[in-house]
Amino acid sequence: xxxxxxxxKPRPWSKAEYxxxxxxxxxxxxxxxxxxxxxLYMPPQHLPHSMAILLxxxxxxxxxxxxxMVRGQMPMIAGDRSEPEPDVAVVKGSIRDLKQHPxxxxxxxxxxxxxxxxxxxxxxxxxxxxxxxxYWIINLAERQLExxxxxxxxxxxxxxxxxxxxxxxxxxxKAAPLARPRNKIKIADLLP
Numbered sequence: 001x002x003x004x005x006x007x008x009k010p011r012p013w014s015k016a017e018y019x020x021x022x023x024x025x026x027x028x029x030x031x032x033x034x035x036x037x038x039x040l041y042m043p044p045q046h047l048p049h050s051m052a053i054l055l056x057x058x059x060x061x062x063x064x065x066x067x068x069m070v071r072g073q074m075p076m077i078a079g080d081r082s083e084p085e086p087d088v089a090v091v092k093g094s095i096r097d098l099k100q101h102p103x104x105x106x107x108x109x110x111x112x113x114x115x116x117x118x119x120x121x122x123x124x125x126x127x128x129x130x131x132x133x134x135y136w137i138i139n140l141a142e143r144q145l146e147x148x149x150x151x152x153x154x155x156x157x158x159x160x161x162x163x164x165x166x167x168x169x170x171x172x173x174k175a176a177p178l179a180r181p182r183n184k185i186k187i188a189d190l191l192p
Contacts, residue, residue: 010037010038012036012037012038012081013034013037013038013039013081014037014080014081015034015077015080015081015082015083018034018039018083021039027039031043031044031045033083033084033085034081034082034083034084035082035084035122035123035126036081036082036122036126036159037081037082042115043114043115046113047192048113048140048192049087049111049113049140051192052087052111052138052140052190052191052192053072053073053087053088053111055189055190055191055192056087056088056109056111056138056190057070057072057088059185059189059190060088060090060107060109060177060185062183063176063177063180063183063185064090064106064177064179064180064183065180066094067092067093068090068091068092068093068106068179069090069091069092069093069094069095069098070088070089070090071086071088071089071090071091071102071105072087072088073085073086073087073088074089074101075101076089076101076102076103076104076105076108076130077100077101077102077103078103078126078127078129078130079129079130082126083101084123084126084127086105086108086109086110086127087109087110087111088108088109088111089102089105089107089108089109090105090106090107090108090177090179091105091106092106103130104130104131104132105130105132106132106133106134106177106178106179107132107133107134107135107136107177107178107179108127108132108134108135108136109135109136109137109138110123110135110136110137110138111138111140112137112138112139112140112141113139113140113141116137116139116141119137120137120146121159122159124148124161124162124163125159125160125161125162126159126161127151128148128151128152128161128162128163129151129153129160129161130151131151132151133149133150133151133178133179134147134148134149134177134178134179135147135148135149135151135163136148136175138190138191140191140192143170143171143191144168144169144170144171144187145168145169145173145175145187145190146166146167146168146169147165147166147167147168147169147175148163148165148166149163149164149165149167149178150163150164150165151163151164152164169187170187171187171188171191172187172188173186173187174186174187175187
């Protein structure tokens with residue numbers, strides 16, 4: 001008789017436990033996110049990453065206008081076991097409309113270099129599961145914008161969700177958010 005080994009295995013965290021750990025100072029001075037029940041430490045931000053966040057925030061504020069909030073590195077509720085902090089998220093409404101962290105967004109942007117594989121896989125699946133219609137990755141290594149659209153459930157994929165459309169934009173191109181299709185943004189304006 002063959003015995004299947006099921007231990008050791010990680011114990012998933014709940015959002016309540018994650019928040020209690022934050023309150024106790026466990027992650028003080030560290031960038032951490034709760035993704036699918038795992039507390040993940042994010043790499044430190046280098047200058048190009050920080051500059052890209054500021055450039056993206058500025059461009060999206062211009063493109064979306066006052067009817068939307070552009071939120072930089074703020075929590076988003078993504079199910080019972082995830083609370084990512086996207087580099088930039090665009091949410092409908094005004095600041096005073098918020099009663100809790102949003103559960104979706106019109107657009108999510110991740111600035112990526114060392115976390116590129118993670119952002120293309122686990123983060124993409126997470127945002128697709130939250131029905132974020134427009135997911136952008138600023139790929140600093142290749143100096144391009146990766147735009148993912150049309151979130152779908154996909155059981156063939158490791159994380160159960162993905163985007164069915166992918167378009168790559170180069171620095172000389174322009175792209176428009178789905179929610180503001182007339183407001184084209186120069187890709188070069190998003191890159192540090």
